[in-house]
Amino acid sequence: MTGDSYLDRLVDEAALRAYLESELGPAEGFAIEHHGEGHSNETLFVTWGDRKLVMRRPPAGETAESAHDVLREYRVISALSGTDVPVPTAVLACEDTDVIGGEFYLMDRLEGDVVRDAEPERFATPEHRRRMGEGLADTMAAIHTLDYEAVGLGDLGHPSGFTERQVERWGKQFEWAAETTRESREVPHVDEIGDWLEVNVPDEYEHTLVHGDFKLDNVMFAPGTPPWINAVMDWEMGTLGDPLRDVGWMLVYWDTDPLIPDLMPGFLDRPGYPTREELIEQYERASGIEFVHREFYVVLALYMLAAVCEMFYARYLNGNSEDDLYPKMETLVPDIGGRAKELIDGDRTV
Missing domain, CATH: 3.90.1200.10 (Aminoglycoside phosphotransferase (APH), C-terminal lobe)
Structure with a gap:
């Protein structure tokens, strides 16, 4: 992570590392990268050993009631696994806001293109x-x-x-x-x-x-x-x-x-x-x-x-x-x- 004050508010690296070790087991490599393309929930790329993961968490600061429900996302993609609706594989969800300052979940990172600014x-x-x-x-x-x-x-x-x-x-x-x-x-x-x-x-x-x-x-x-x-x-x-x-x-x-x-x-x-x-x-x-x-x-x-x-x-x-x-x-x-x-x-x- 950079020293940027807003990014520091998104995740406590030490706390997240301890949490992932308790949930996924120890890993030699650990890295976090903020993905700034979205404009609602925050997306971060997490490397945990050989695993490439995506974290979703609400934005820092006050939000409108009922917005930014990341645990709802986790429930839905978990339920849709194996259906005709393609979704990433859900890995884990955390309701404890003391870990990084907000609820979050992790899913496997897929390869491909999100088509936004230009066509591939x-x-x-x-x-x-x-x-x-x-x-x-x-x-x-x-x-x-x-x-x-x-x-x-x-x-x-x-x-x-x-x-x-x-x-x-x-x-x-x-x-x-x-x-x-x-x-x-x-x-x-x-x-x-x-x-x-x-x-x-x-x-x-x-x-x-x-x-x-x-x-x-x-x-x-x-x-x-x-x-x-x-x-x-x-x-x-x-x-x-x-x-x-x-x-x-x-x-x-x-x-x-x-x-x-x-x-x-x-x-x-x-x-x-x-x-x-x-x-x-x-x-x-x-x-x-x-x-x-x-x-x-x-x-x-x-x-x-x-x-x-x-x-x-x-x-x-x-x-x-x-x-x-x-x-x-x-x-x-x-x-x-x-x-x-x-x-x-x-x-x-x-």
Whole structure:
């Protein structure tokens, strides 16, 4: 680790070493590296002897209630092992916050690429690009068609009333952040968007396992070609609920006009990548679930994104992150609200 004060707050190396020795046995080699690509839970690479592991823990400092639930991630990936939903192998979980200052879990580290800022050269053909998109839709369909009762996740959430609660929950998350951020600036339209969502919640929807943060850079593509997904990651918001909530979220991030270039791929206009409509059709074929009420689910996703990004901005203002992206949310969150307002007003289509 470096001497950086924020990184020092993420893990006590001596305490972690003692814990790993008690749980995994002694090892000659021990190293920790902070992986700074994510913007929510913290990810650290841990080497323990010959084992390459990944640690997930919440960010340092205050967080919104119910956010950053890493032990939920651990439970889900443990249950999904051996199913059609690819996940890393869970190793251990620690609820004792005295060990490193927060709950955490460890999983095996897989080889492959997380496609975020640029496409891997080996995928830079129309055929491989199309397969990347189709694989993303197929993997989401595998999540939504999984028999969650059979793998022991029947009590993971309460699917009845899920979508109604999502509107309420993300409004509260935004308000939590706004207690800090409104001193810096206001976000236009956010109350109007929340009111519109409350009025337009669908009366009925499927009940499935839901990832909660399903998008291109939360899956890993295995080495080689053709592209295939060997892991779905970041299950902190995994629950039982409305699968179309995942679809709307994926579509917000699959956009040739990305709202947040630092968070969203900027290469989806290249030949071969499926359009949004083609992704929807692939998902519907693979899952047997129709993507209805499209405007509602995309507006909901934008409302969620605004809340998440406003929490990023609050963490920056509170001094609880050194992520270079967070201060940009001063202007980007109002842009997200503007995009949602365009959909509501009919000035933009899904």
